[in-house]
Amino acid sequence: MSNDFDDATQLGSIGHNPSVPSQPGQQQPAFHTPNLPEQPQADEDPEGTLLSAHGTTQPALPQQSAPATPNQPRFRQPMPQNLRQPAANPAVAMPAQQPVQPTQPVQPSQPVQPVKQSQPVIDTSMMTAPSKDITEFHEKFAKLVDNVSQVVVGKEAPIRQCATAMVVGGHILLEDNPGTGKTQLARGLANSIDMSFKRIQFTPDLLPSDVVGVTYYDQKRGEFEYREGPIFASIVLADEINRASPKTQSALLEVMEEQKVTVDGVTHPVPQPFMVIATQNPIEQLGTYKLPEAQMDRFLIKTTIGYPSHDVSVNILKQVNVTDRAATVHPVLTGEDVLRMRNISETVHLDDAILEYIVRLVEATRHNERIQVGSSMRGALALTRCARVWAASDNRGYVVPDDVKNLAVPVLAHRITLTAEATFAGNTPEQMIGQILEDVPAPTLGANA
Numbered sequence: 001m002s003n004d005f006d007d008a009t010q011l012g013s014i015g016h017n018p019s020v021p022s023q024p025g026q027q028q029p030a031f032h033t034p035n036l037p038e039q040p041q042a043d044e045d046p047e048g049t050l051l052s053a054h055g056t057t058q059p060a061l062p063q064q065s066a067p068a069t070p071n072q073p074r075f076r077q078p079m080p081q082n083l084r085q086p087a088a089n090p091a092v093a094m095p096a097q098q099p100v101q102p103t104q105p106v107q108p109s110q111p112v113q114p115v116k117q118s119q120p121v122i123d124t125s126m127m128t129a130p131s132k133d134i135t136e137f138h139e140k141f142a143k144l145v146d147n148v149s150q151v152v153v154g155k156e157a158p159i160r161q162c163a164t165a166m167v168v169g170g171h172i173l174l175e176d177n178p179g180t181g182k183t184q185l186a187r188g189l190a191n192s193i194d195m196s197f198k199r200i201q202f203t204p205d206l207l208p209s210d211v212v213g214v215t216y217y218d219q220k221r222g223e224f225e226y227r228e229g230p231i232f233a234s235i236v237l238a239d240e241i242n243r244a245s246p247k248t249q250s251a252l253l254e255v256m257e258e259q260k261v262t263v264d265g266v267t268h269p270v271p272q273p274f275m276v277i278a279t280q281n282p283i284e285q286l287g288t289y290k291l292p293e294a295q296m297d298r299f300l301i302k303t304t305i306g307y308p309s310h311d312v313s314v315n316i317l318k319q320v321n322v323t324d325r326a327a328t329v330h331p332v333l334t335g336e337d338v339l340r341m342r343n344i345s346e347t348v349h350l351d352d353a354i355l356e357y358i359v360r361l362v363e364a365t366r367h368n369e370r371i372q373v374g375s376s377m378r379g380a381l382a383l384t385r386c387a388r389v390w391a392a393s394d395n396r397g398y399v400v401p402d403d404v405k406n407l408a409v410p411v412l413a414h415r416i417t418l419t420a421e422a423t424f425a426g427n428t429p430e431q432m433i434g435q436i437l438e439d440v441p442a443p444t445l446g447a448n449a
Contacts, residue, residue, distance in 0.1 A: 131397055137344045138395040140337055141167075144192055147332045151188030151325045152181045154312035158303045161410055162189055162277070164389045166235075167341050170300025170382065171256055171276040173241075173414065178281055180305045186237045186277040187326035193338065194331035195234035196271065202244035204287060208251035212261045213268075226263060231255055234271050234335060238278040242288045249295055252276065256298040273338045293373070293417065300382050301407075302414035341392075348388040349398040353443035358383055358404060364436045365412065370422035371432060375415040383411045401442040409433045 141163060148159045158174075162185065165172045174182040190197040200211060213229035230236065231252070241249065255261050256276055260269045278299070280291070296302075308316065322328065358380055366374030387403040394403075413429040422432070 133344045133347065134392055134395060134397045137341050137392045140333060140341055141393040143332050147192045147329050148185070148188045150329055152185045152305065153316060154308050155181070155185075155305055158185065158305050159189075160390075160393065161301050161303050161407075162186075164386050164393070164407075165300045166193075166273065166275050166338060167345060167389045168300060168382075168385045169259075169273060169275070169342065170385075171278070171298060173296075173299040173302040174277065174279045174305065175282050175302060176304045176306065177283060180307060182279040182305060183237070183239055184326050185305060186235075186239075186279065188329055189277070190235040190237065191326055191329050192331060193235070193333045193335065195273070195335045195338075197235045197237070198230040198233035199237040199239060200230050201239050202241050202248070204243060204245060206244045206248045208248050211248060211251045212255065213263055215264045224264075226266065226268070228268070229261075231261060232268070232270055234273055234275065236274075236276045238276055240280060241278040242280040242291055244289065246289055246292065249289065249291060253295055253298060256295075273335055273342070296414050297376065297378060299414065300386070301410045303410045341389075345385075345389045345392050347397070348391050350384065350388065351399070351443075354387070354399050354401070354404065355384070357401060357440070357443050358387075360440050361404070361408060361412070361436060364440055365416050365433075368432065368436070370419055370427060371416050372419045373417035375412050379412050379415045383407060386411055405437055405442070408437055 144163050145156065145159050148163070149156060152159060162172050166189070172186075174185065176182055187197075187199075200206075209229070211229050211231050213227055213232070215224050215226050217223075218225045238252070255270060259272075259274050260267050262268075281288070307313075361383075362375045362377075362380045365371055368374070383404065386407045387399045390403045390407055391397070391399045409430050413433045416429050416432065418427060418429060418432065
């Protein structure tokens with residue numbers, strides 16, 4: 001029959017011989033009761049006592065062999081006798097202990113895990129095979145990107161962003177250093193689609209009428225007639241837009257948002273599809289005018305191109321005789337194809353968890369202490385529409401969190417304004433949006449119950 005010393009007997013069996021008595025040279029306890037029955041230990045914690053007695057040099061009581069149980073740990077030292085509570089009078093016999101069952105070992109306490117914010121779950125029942133329309137969208141989108149990639153080599157990400165803005169019906173702001181291919185990208189995209197294309201070179205003396213058009217008096221007909229400006233084209237390249245005066249820049253506000261022009265009280269719609277591709281140089285400040293925040297918010301996406309890699313640079317130098325790469329491409333899509341792709345993108349499924357995720361990202365820009373002005377609902381709508389096109393371009397009929405993450409920086413970064421302290425500390429809007437993406441938990445994939 002087991003007793004409370006069974007645990008100590010089994011735990012101390014490794015490295016000890018229960019049949020060998022203690023050596024004469026070892027220190028003896030202050031009292032010695034070899035034949036006394038064992039005292040009850042119901043109120044003690046034998047496991048805790050064993051842990052506290054680890055490493056002592058006092059001799060142990062005579063041990064009794066007992067079958068080991070699989071749940072008992074094997075690597076513990078026996079409990080020394082001098083650490084147990086002795087009787088008040090060693091000569092008085094203690095009452096016999098009632099047989100007890102072997103106790104389970106105390107499991108070590110696990111570290112407390114921090115409570116994570118509950119994450120929305122995306123219903124995977126809508127994540128089926130792509131439909132015929134989605135496959136058609138994917139093929140046309142890939143054809144457009146491959147064609148423009150012949151002009152700007154090795155820059156698939158900004159090309160996909162420009163194509164996404166065109167399908168959505170938004171506008172692109174290309175901001176990068178001189179000589180990185182901003183104008184070539186805009187012209188290559190325009191030449192890849194069989195639509196009307198106009199270019200406006202913005203200068204300090206450019207007038208609003210030079211952009212939207214002017215009403216003049218026709219002497220032969222004896223009446224006033226409206227002459228359309230270069231803004232009346234499906235794709236308009238506004239090159240070096242920050243060189244024009246704020247008055248001329250403001251002439252684009254109405255046409256970029258409402259896609260119509262009002263001159264002398266008469267409204268004139270622009271052709272569809274319509275897109276403005278603007279470029280500007282961020283490092284040159286002489287003779288330039290910073291775009292106002294209201295006009296920056298009109299751009300659907302703001303992106304950069306960057307310098308090519310080493311291998312791409314070598315390949316470009318091998319084609320040094322090609323002076324105008326944008327003129328070497330031919331149209332692969334039509335305006336009807338772009339409108340068809342826009343209609344297909346509107347059928348892409350958006351789960352409620354994705355919509356909740358987008359709203360949390362936008363709200364996080366409004367409550368950040370380092371952001372003075374956060375994103376508006378226009379930014380949330382732009383991110384939602386771009387995410388649908390991005391998903392369809394990957395041959396999917398549903399939006400996943402990665403679609404939102406890939407587009408959050410180019411869609412939201414130019415819509416926020418940092419505080420003076422954050423700007424002096426060296427923070428950029430792109431870094432702030434990246435930090436918000438890390439702080440806001442993304443929804444997980446899983447079928448709803």
